[in-house]
Amino acid sequence: ALAEAQDTPQKEKGTWHAGTCQGCTSWCAKQVYVVGDRAVKIRGNPHSKVCVGASCVRAHMALQQVYDPDRIKTPMKRTNPKKGRHEDPGFVPISWDEALDTLADKIMELRDAGETHKYMLMRGRYTYMRDILYDRMTKIIGSPNNISHSAICAEAEKFGSYYTEGYWSYRQYDVTKARYVLIWGADPLAANRQVPFYSSVWGDVVDRARVAVVEPRLSATAGKADEWLPIVPGQDSALALAIAHVILARGLWSREFVGDFKDGTNRFVPGQTVDESTFDERFTHGVVAWWNLEVKDRTPAWAAEKTGLPEAQILRVAEDFGKAAPRAISWVGGGPSMQVRGGYGSMACHALNGLVGACDNEGGTLVSNKEYTRKFPKPDAFMDDIAKKGKKHEKIDQRGRLTFPALKSGKPGSAVLTNNAADGILNEDPYEIKVAVGYMNNFTFSCTQPDRWERALAKIPFVAHLTTHASEFSWFSDILLPNTHHLFEKYGYVKSIANGYRHVTLMQPVIKRIGDYKTDETEVPWLLAEKLSQRGFDNLLRHYKEYRDPETGKEPTTADEFSLYALKYATQSLWDPAQYKGGDRFNGWEDFLKTGVWNSDPYPYRKRWGKMKTATGKFEFYSVTLKKALEKHAKKHKTTVDEVLTACNYEAQGELAFIPHHEDPFTIGDADTYPFVFVDHKSRLNREGRSANCSWYYDFKDLDPGDEPWQDVAKINPADAQKIGVKSGDTIRITSPTGAIECTAKLWEGIRPGTVAKCFGQGHWAYGRVAAGVFGKTPRGGNNNDLIPAEYDRLSGSTVRHAGTRVKIERI
Ligand code: MGD
Ligand code: SF4
Known part of the structure; x- marks a missing residue:
């Protein structure tokens, strides 16, 4: 593609090339108009069924980013040994050779001292080439410390869907078939995922469905909604439970999904418990237990006091939402989730999808379609004894300790605690970090209380930053490595969902690099592996040589070949007719590269009903899955679930721990001093x-x-x-x-x-x-x-x- 672009004389018409925008996690398929060797315009890739050829406003700013005169164009090293906000680092240009020699020496020092766990990799935004640098390199060097930015993004959103329907990821919303869209702390016209798709269909959505937005602020989406519910921050679970209360009390739940009373008489009477044996539950688990333990008392009048919203509005929204079942979406964003007690807020809001049978259903909330990319070769055979020993250490973010259950996918201590890594580094708890690499991240700005990150980075003896700009993170680094821009300058791929499809969309170099940039997840690790090999540690390079070109069987010999072969390797089942598994068909690699995006088969509705990845296989209003995870964590710490919750700042005790329930917000600062x-x-x-x-x-x-x-x-x-x-x-x-x-x-x-x-x-x-x-x-x-x-x-x-x-x- 680059050769084709370079052949185009400057004054002639340019050509469109496929690419991918990573301006946010929407990960949209794009096309870039290249004249000569310069990118001049961006539009949606019409081949994507996820983005439907549309674009958001910020996509265009990628042009200002790639040609920003302030980009770092060559590797740099710090000359001022003192690190601090008011210490000018005194960066001077150096060669890639010098930069990577220095980094390789630092890693070898750790290996020679048997201290490889003191190496740390920090990841911000990424492509799915990530495992090369984030996982394989960290493991083969011998460290447990690959720390991603996921926990400063929106992991608590995933908590709600995981502990109800066994799905730890972002959902897609079938808005074109919906009759009611209830949005919690998300702004799909501005920022929540797949902005181009939702923006392009929103005109029809507001014609066909009622839209209600729950947020203390009039967002872009709230401005176009039928209802704006300016809630008291942190009280989303109160509103969600009141809506659940109305749906059950007024008999608006989905009989098809949830089931019914055996004799057809609705016994969900406000304030009264129900005998579980009178209800025949179908694809859900624990609706009666949920009612008895929590929902029966959560009336709109009670919620009005908590939320600061009029009781009449709560009632109206609840009834309209329930009447639209199952084409009623409860869209859970970061607002109700990224809070101290947000895991339960996220569960409460998501549980509404279960009540109205919207999960996995037309006009409802959907999970990811199947895709067929391949994982990179396993690192295990390349991990020597030093690496295996190093990897066994506790992680620097302290996940899994009593006060950090971090229950990703049902496993205690499995979710990242991005922001807490700063405290781990500062307190040398569990140990000190000596060598750190960060890429496409800026934790000294993007994490809360970023001064902790300033001090933490200043404390680490050697920090390298792979970046396009000299950011606040770079300021505390010893070496800066100039990075390619994702949309125009590198190979990679990402996956994304919307509109009932999943796409896998490619990045490829389509313009001439005007700086000495290299790609963080592919070229840099390859070049570093060569340097490590020169120092007698060739395990990483031998591992990377396994990423052969699927077409020729050739092993890579250069960084360029490695990045291309790795991409072809991961996506082979999408473009190789001999390995076809589903979705769009291509005639080979060149065909795929030119089109730039693979689309899955359409969404198979209701296939997960009864087969959800929860402990019961059902949608859990009483989360047996969460109960097991919490009990496992409590057992590990020889204590009770009640004590775990108290230590972690939650209010719930007893059975409430396992159901979506209300907790008052945990907000720092007294109201007299901080109004x-x-x-x-x-x-x-x-x-x-x-x-x-x-x-x-x-x-x-x-x-x-x-x-x-x-x-x-x-x-x-x-x-x-x-x-x-x-x-x-x-x-x-x-x-x-x-x-x-x-x-x-x-x-x-x-x-x-x-x-x-x-x-x-x-x-x-x-x-x-x-x-x-x-x-x-x-x-x-x-x-x-x-x-x-x-x-x-x-x-x-x-x-x-x-x-x-x-x-x-x-x-x-
Ligand atoms: P960014 O702040 O986007 O990433 O936070 P981070 O993951 O820390 O910074 C990325 C850095 O990478 C830039 O500073 C630049 O130096 C560099 N860079 C830019 N482009 C490239 C590139 O193409 N390659 C490489 N290697 N480097 C590049 C993001 C995080 O912030 C996220 S995802 C969310 S959702 C959160 N949002 C958020 C919020 O809404 N409010 C508040 N208060 N804080 C937030 N922080 C979170
Ligand atoms: Fe880029 Fe898509 Fe995000 Fe817009 S919504 S910034 S096009 S990834």
């Missing part, structure tokens, strides 16, 4: 944390309701603003128990009184000349994470962003 609850939200323009140096981000900032171009505003309800004497345009300081930031006040009715909302994304003091006020010195705006205490939903390991802190506001 407002802080509301953090995403931008329509956030390419996760990577739009910061794009001028279009600031030019078009008013695409986010309430925001202003080139400003970082805190949105305050006019009634509140009057009480504290603040006007729009005032410079204010927002202070929480853990930090303070400065930004601009904006009076706005689209925010619930008693709360203050601010968009995440600004407040960079590094990253580039646009992103920072003065690069390396002062921030532009304020970083929300400076305000939010480092807290966790400990059952899922997720970092808390919502209902996490109270703040005060002062004019300065």
Whole structure:
């Protein structure tokens, strides 16, 4: 493709090349228009059934990213040995050889000392080539410490669907067939997954279905909804339970999915328990137990007090939602989940899908379609005794300890605790980290209480950062390795779901690299493996040589060949006619590369009914799956489930631990000193944390309701603003128990009184000349994470962003 692009004379028409956008986790199939060797335009790839050829607004900013003059174009090394926010690192350019020699020497020092567990790999955004660097390299070197960013993204969302229907991943929503869409703390027109698809069909959705949005802030989606429910932050489970209460009390549940009373008489009478033997349950488990233990008392009147919403609205939404069954979607976003008690919030909101039979059903909530990519070769045979010993150590994020159950997929200690790794490093608990590599991550900005990360990175003797920009993470690094941009400059693939399909979409190099960039997950590990081999440790290189070209059987001999062969290897069943398993058909590799995207077969509705991956095979309102996981964790620590929950800041005791139930929010800061609850939200323009140096981000900032171009505003309800004497345009300081930031006040009715909302994304003091006020010195705006205490939903390991802190506001 690059050769084809280079053959095109500058003045002639360009050509469209397939690629993939990773501006967010939507992972959309794109096409890039290349003239000469430059990318000039981006559009949706019409071949994708997931994105239906559509694009979101922020996709276009990839052009500003790839040609950003502030990109790092060559490897650099730090010359100032002191590390700190106010220490200029004094980076100077070096060659790739010098950079990788240094890193290889540091790794060999650990191997020679039998301390390979003191190596750490930190991962931010990734492609599915990730295992080469994240898993295989870390294991073969001999460390347990591959730490991903998943827990600062939205793992608690997955907790709800896992502990009800056995699915640990993001869902897709069958919106074109839905009659009611109830959205909790998600903004699908702006930020929640598959924005191009949902945006392009939303006009029809609002015509056909009622849409209700639960959020303290008037989001882009709430602005177009039939109902906006500006809830008190952290009270989502109260609302969800009241909706469940109404659905059961008024007989609106799905008989087909949930079952019915044996004699057809509805015994779900508010406040009264029900004899379990009178109910014939079908594809769900524990509906009567759930009613008896929790739902029977959760009336709309009770919820109105908790949520601050009118009782009549709660009743109306509940009835309309129930009447739309089974074409009624309960869409669980980060809002109700990324909270201290968010695991249960996530379960409560997701349980509504079970009540109305929306799970796996037309017009409901769907899981992933089948796809046929292949895992990379296993590393085990290449792990020597040093590696095996090193790998056995406890992980630096302390997952699995009593206060961190981190119950991914039913296993205690299996979910990452991204943000807690900073404390592990700082306290050398369980041990010190000596060599760290980070890629496509910026934890010194993106994690709550990022000052802990500043101190943690400053403490590590050697840090390498694979990055496109000199970000806040780079500032504390010893070596910077310039990285290719995913959409235009590298090979890779990702998978994604929407519209009843799954696609596997390719990245490929389509433009000339204008810097000395290399690819984080493929080229860099290969080159490092060569350096390690030169030092007498060839296990990694021998392992990578197993990634042969499926067409010729040739083993890779260069970094370029390795990245291409690895991609062909992983995707062979999609493009090789001899290995066809399903979905789109191709005539071979070139055909697949040109099209750029494989689509699965359409969604097979209702195939999971009765075969869910839960302990009972059913949709669990009483989660036997969670009970087993919690009991396993309690047994490991020789204690009881009740004590585990208390140690982890949950309120539940006894049987409540295993069902979706209400817990009051756990919010730091007393209401007298800090009168407002802080509301953090995403931008329509956030390419996760990577739009910061794009001028279009600031030019078009008013695409986010309430925001202003080139400003970082805190949105305050006019009634509140009057009480504290603040006007729009005032410079204010927002202070929480853990930090303070400065930004601009904006009076706005689209925010619930008693709360203050601010968009995440600004407040960079590094990253580039646009992103920072003065690069390396002062921030532009304020970083929300400076305000939010480092807290966790400990059952899922997720970092808390919502209902996490109270703040005060002062004019300065
Ligand atoms: P980013 O902040 O996106 O990643 O947080 P992180 O995973 O830490 O930063 C990525 C860094 O990688 C950039 O700083 C840049 O230096 C570098 N980079 C950019 N492009 C590339 C590339 O193509 N290759 C490589 N190797 N490097 C590149 C994201 C995380 O932030 C996420 S996913 C979410 S969902 C959270 N969102 C969020 C929020 O909504 N509010 C608050 N308060 N905090 C949040 N933090 C989380
Ligand atoms: Fe898709 Fe996200 Fe890229 Fe937009 S920014 S095109 S939603 S991956």
